[in-house]
Amino acid sequence: MRKSLYISGGAHALLILWVMLGNVFRASPPEVQMTEVSVISEEEFAALSSTESAPEAETEDPAPPAPEATQEVAEPAPPEPEPDPAPEPPAPEPEPAPEPVSPPDPVEPEAPPVPESPTDTPPVNAPDETARHVPRPAPRVAPEPVAPPEPDTTVAEETQQAATPEAESSDVAEEEQEATAPEEAATEIVTEAEEPASAPSAPSASVRPRTRPQQLASAEPEAEPAPEAEPAPAPEQSAPAETAPQPEPQSDESSDAVADAIAEALAGGGGSPDRDVPEGPPLTRGERDGLRVAVQRCWVVDVGSQAANVTVTVGMNMEADGTVVSSSIEMLGSEGGNASAAETAFQAARRAILRCQEGGYDLPADKYGQWQRIEMTFNPEEMRLR
């Protein structure tokens, strides 16, 4: 009896293992999302939960218009920091001119008859405020949204990590790194035409003003709505932010554990220690994702260029300390676009690889044999349509 029980148990265990391993190998796509979330949760969770209330407010616009009107008034402070980073990309030039372009928005009430009605002045304000609702297009578009920095913080010359570029400039780098915040980033390009997406609702906003003046009058001194509004979005965002990372670490752990277990099993069974390079077990998913995330943070894509139609594959040799042998970086192939676009795409990829390595990529030294040679494919397809 027991024998058959053992056999049955063993067979079931085999079946379960088979299913698990099968899934593990197929489930490579989800990796992408996992690491992204883990990155957010570590450093930017706090910033996200405090500042992303703005986008939330938008979506709520249609429903509770009145309270939000007051909320906006109470919040003009947060939107203000935005103008700071905005002029940055154009440098300290007199470029801010492009920003004033938005003034035509107030003109938007091309439905003048409505304003003429009793609420003449409020409607003029209404478009202004709806415009503020809409998250202003940050100059930087990145996979992970970064809220605008607080007024006090200085935004780094470039993304935070670049603060420690080379050992030589450690003095400068340290100063910058301590005092800077990540540059504001959005996940999508928002054109001027998309900004007033809520514009059609402008007429409905113009109705609001009737109640607004009263609320403004009462709200300004009390400033109650502000606290109300903030808590609301905060939990919403913190919740998903918390829940999101949770499931992923789990899956990460499980998959990593399986991969590690297998790797260890093999190592125990005797690998191929013939070479002097430590071959080690294959890189875990987490380790590979760490490398991928590190590079993609420095990969600048010009979405409007012909190079954005090109997928390039770049090969490189690595030193044991995680640095790239820069002379070994080569284009192995490209797809889409002409030769000039491919060359530009390759240059952008090479810059990303070299710029983000800092003191060397964080790769396990005991598995050097596994990553001594790396081939990276840079595929901008998903970026192109943003």
Add this chain to the structure above:
Amino acid sequence: MTRRILASLLAALSIAMFPVAAAAQDDGPLRIEITEGVVEPLPFAVPEFVAEGAEAQQYAQQVSRLVAEDLTGTGLFREIPREAHISNITSFQSPVQFADWKAINAQALITGAVSYDGSRVVVKFRAWDVFAGTELGQGMQFAAAPDGWRRLAHKVADQVYSRLTGESGYFDSRVVFVSESGPKDERRKRLAIMDYDGANLQYLTDSSSIVLAPRFSPGGDRVLYTSYETGRPQIHVLDVGAVQSRVMQAGQGSMSFSPRFSPDGSKVVYSLTQGSNTDIYEMDIASGATRQLTMAPSIETAPSFSPDGSQIVFESDRSGQQQLYIMPASGGEATRISFGQGRYGTPVWSPRGDLIAFTKQNAGRFHIGVMRTDGSEERLLTASFLDEGPTWAPNGRVLMFARETQGAQGASSLYSVDISGRNLKRVRTPDGASDPSWGPLQ
């Protein structure tokens, strides 16, 4: 006992299965796919160009500054302020200390030198990929008379832009437009031409008659425009160099307007109104022979050639509402390409050939947008009380258009926007401005 058996079974299984897994990962180099990047201006540094001689000092300053402004103005690049520079470039030939530029995160570096011999200014430059530690392309030099220093700077900026993006630039180009002054009900209009950035403005006509819709020839030497000199709209051709114009005899006793050159400059397509019907015609410039391309009882106007000259996009209200259509350049059956809500007009084919820019009016607002040539992937780039008349930069990357503000005091001015919808900014003009037409690279 049971546990041991199970453990050994599991161990055997994992070892037995490993070769499959290992083969999947162990085969060849480590492969990583990157699908997410960032969209942000690329940081570059332009230290002041080295002045070779005291007389060249002023030009060195001006040229290097304008190169930086050109690049920054695209929205694709961000200049690292000179105060942050660690290295000084004191000689055009001296080696570049890449570490110093890496430290301030300059990804591209432009170095140059300027000399002046009393009659000519010579500018030479080099562009560097800082992180790769290599030169981008080869050094080049340009020379011009002293009053042409802006063009020298634009030329350098075009070269740098080209090396960094892989596409041609648009800085050394001009724009012809209608300059407007006076109140809305008594507006004076005259043709004007300027550099792409608003510098070197010149007027081509006086304000004695109303002028509309100037269009550059592919070579940039002629301009077509519509004038009310005779009381009714007629197409004129103006020689930019000689500043002389003549009437183009488009048809007897009719109104002709909305002209545009073919890509080879040999033909002109335009609209002709006879009675209450407007159709599109083509005229051979050399022979003066005309041919009717559309024959519909509706209004067909605003024709624009594809860059290869094989097709024409135009607007028509044949469906009951103003929409965009494409037909063969020789005429024939037209295919509607715009199907969104609202009215579409003033289509212009991109020099790259991949997009068509248009003006869209919907829900009381005007937009400048782009769509694929089959009408797909429509994207609206701007929104305002009145945006109209897009024109493409010579490299098909930027659109310029006219924006008018509301009210009796409303004025029209020129704006430009990147085709990604970013970097919307006003173009500097002394007075009001409308109807821009961007010329070719000089």
